[in-house]
Amino acid sequence: MATRLKNLTVFLSIWLLIGASVGSAQKMNNAPALAPDVHSYSNPQAVRATDIALDWTVLFDKKTLQGTATLSVARGNSSDKNAPLILDTRDLTIEKAETSGDGKNFKATAFKLGAADKILGAPLTIELPSGARFVRVYYSTSPNASGLQWLAPEQTAGKKQPFMFSQAQAIHARSFIPIQDSPQVRVTYSARVRTPSNLLAVMSAEGNSQTSRRGGDYTFKMTRAIPPYLIAIAVGDLQFQSLGKRTGVYTEPSMIERSAFELADTEKMVEATEKLFGEYRWGRYDLLVLPPSFPFGGMENPMLTFATPTILAGDKSLVSLVAHELAHSWSGNLVTNATWRDFWLNEGFTTYLERRIIEAVYGAPRREMEATLGRRSLEQEMLGLEDRDEILHVNLDGRDPDEGFTGVPYEKGALFLRYLEETVGREKFDRFVRNYFDAHAFQSITTETFVDYLQKNLIAQNPKVSIANVNEWVEKAGLPKNAPQPKSDAFAQVETQANNWLKNDITASGIRAKDWTTQEWLHFLTKLPTDIGADRLAELDRAFNLTKIGNSEIAFQWLMMSIRNNYAAANTRLEEFLTSIGRRKFVRPLYEELTKTPEGAARAAAIYAKARPGYHPITVASVDTILKWEKR
Ligand SMILES: [Zn+2]
Numbered sequence: 240m241a242t243r244l245k246n247l248t249v250f251l252s253i254w255l256l257i258g259a260s261v262g263s264a265q266k267m268n269n270a271p272a273l274a275p276d277v278h279s280y281s282n283p284q285a286v287r288a289t290d291i292a293l294d295w296t297v298l299f300d301k302k303t304l305q306g307t308a309t310l311s312v313a314r315g316n317s318s319d320k321n322a323p324l325i326l327d328t329r330d331l332t333i334e335k336a337e338t339s340g341d342g343k344n345f346k347a348t349a350f351k352l353g354a355a356d357k358i359l360g361a362p363l364t365i366e367l368p369s370g371a372r373f374v375r376v377y378y379s380t381s382p383n384a385s386g387l388q389w390l391a392p393e394q395t396a397g398k399k400q401p402f403m404f405s406q407a408q409a410i411h412a413r414s415f416i417p418i419q420d421s422p423q424v425r426v427t428y429s430a431r432v433r434t435p436s437n438l439l440a441v442m443s444a445e446g447n448s449q450t451s452r453r454g455g456d457y458t459f460k461m462t463r464a465i466p467p468y469l470i471a472i473a474v475g476d477l478q479f480q481s482l483g484k485r486t487g488v489y490t491e492p493s494m495i496e497r498s499a500f501e502l503a504d505t506e507k508m509v510e511a512t513e514k515l516f517g518e519y520r521w522g523r524y525d526l527l528v529l530p531p532s533f534p535f536g537g538m539e540n541p542m543l544t545f546a547t548p549t550i551l552a553g554d555k556s557l558v559s560l561v562a563h564e565l566a567h568s569w570s571g572n573l574v575t576n577a578t579w580r581d582f583w584l585n586e587g588f589t590t591y592l593e594r595r596i597i598e599a600v601y602g603a604p605r606r607e608m609e610a611t612l613g614r615r616s617l618e619q620e621m622l623g624l625e626d627r628d629e630i631l632h633v634n635l636d637g638r639d640p641d642e643g644f645t646g647v648p649y650e651k652g653a654l655f656l657r658y659l660e661e662t663v664g665r666e667k668f669d670r671f672v673r674n675y676f677d678a679h680a681f682q683s684i685t686t687e688t689f690v691d692y693l694q695k696n697l698i699a700q701n702p703k704v705s706i707a708n709v710n711e712w713v714e715k716a717g718l719p720k721n722a723p724q725p726k727s728d729a730f731a732q733v734e735t736q737a738n739n740w741l742k743n744d745i746t747a748s749g750i751r752a753k754d755w756t757t758q759e760w761l762h763f764l765t766k767l768p769t770d771i772g773a774d775r776l777a778e779l780d781r782a783f784n785l786t787k788i789g790n791s792e793i794a795f796q797w798l799m800m801s802i803r804n805n806y807a808a809a810n811t812r813l814e815e816f817l818t819s820i821g822r823r824k825f826v827r828p829l830y831e832e833l834t835k836t837p838e839g840a841a842r843a844a845a846i847y848a849k850a851r852p853g854y855h856p857i858t859v860a861s862v863d864t865i866l867k868w869e870k871r
Pocket of ligand 1: 586589
């Protein structure tokens, strides 16, 4: 395991070698030594990409991106001075490869596409003649690229124009760019994108139109070095609306008003986060609200968060998702996990920061409600997890990182940081977090580097925390005994109401739920016995019309209970929910719950046959596994 000191020594020697061999024009990014990454074939220690210039034509009829990627490359300190460049790819068609010493005159070079692995894709090996500083790959993507989704007009809100968007995390950038697809190989990038002239293209970069100007030829530039999984593009019938001096929202015209209302507090959130954790370093912060098949809640693409429309609850009750994606501008995008086994550094910090932002903007009671729900969902999920998946510093050897992602890096990571805050005091902890971001800005780091920094800059001065405590949190399964227990007074009152109703002291319509927030509803529903029975659900439904509720979080919880209790009145709604929403957090557990009985499994298969063509490849991969779909 690399300590900070060892990292520094290796880093210095790489630096000296590079400085001597290629001069200042081709500096490596300011990265520590590279950690072994089991999810990339690339060889950045020998030859490393530092910038990528993309030139794409977006072909909706072929569901293909076609064009070139031109990589600036620098040799590292490998003893093999003739080492080729090795890139990650998945399902790419490679037409030719060229190299150049000056970036202007390119000559063909030999390349070889290796055998494809199910999880990793195929390595692309490109010969580099001496003096080659630029590599250009001519290629096109597959219609089934795992990182792209192509939507037919019927799958959009407007129903008239097609839509395309990317999702590169964890290892899907390689399905639309030949790239060294490891989060520690940070790159700057630029892009020229040609689209049908009536559509707008946006990217995680500078250059997004704030006037919704069309034309079909767009240019973008990301000048800060980012991990490959943050390169993102979307093309569709998009409109822009400003939310504040550096914030705004893109979405389809029919959703712009609802979106702008729901996201009105975004500028306030940026200001609150800056006050807590230091300057926002990316220029603008815009959001893109996608069609409902987006597989995640949100994706923290820099300068342009991608978000699911399921956060549009009409009452701003689900905007903690915005707080989360915004927090990634510090934890994740600025300081990045070096490999996917360090993913908790991204998500644990971000979940912790998210709740601090919620507290700053909406008050401590709301933070405590969300933290309570977070801890409960973690405890429930851990009942079904193997020990190895309850470890923050998780071992993902031989596994697809998408399947290794559970609530553990998020909620257990956040609890660990809250434990540190409560133990050393908020003032000291906040100073530590701020300095941590400053010290590692625009770097990708490992768990070992973090623990080492923590030891020197927090633990050494605070005898109440020991490195043994830290190791228990980071390297062991389960929750330590000293894990913080969030408490919410509002939830205590909800529980009283639930108990009174269960004891028949009050009727369902006597439950005082009129002013409940989404969080209170979720707490109420998850506090009820799992085998409550269809009759009791019918009582609640008559009083609160829960089967028809538009709030996606409450609807999801309700549908889970309906499946468990054979509440047939919700069957139609379940099918409608599963065929219109592709967010994996909702879709996966619902199918899992259905498969627990033979009748449910049959219903799941019937619904999935209809829903599958509309789902994102990432969601399809998950549900295929649950329903053993490939064997059909
Ligand atoms: Zn996140």
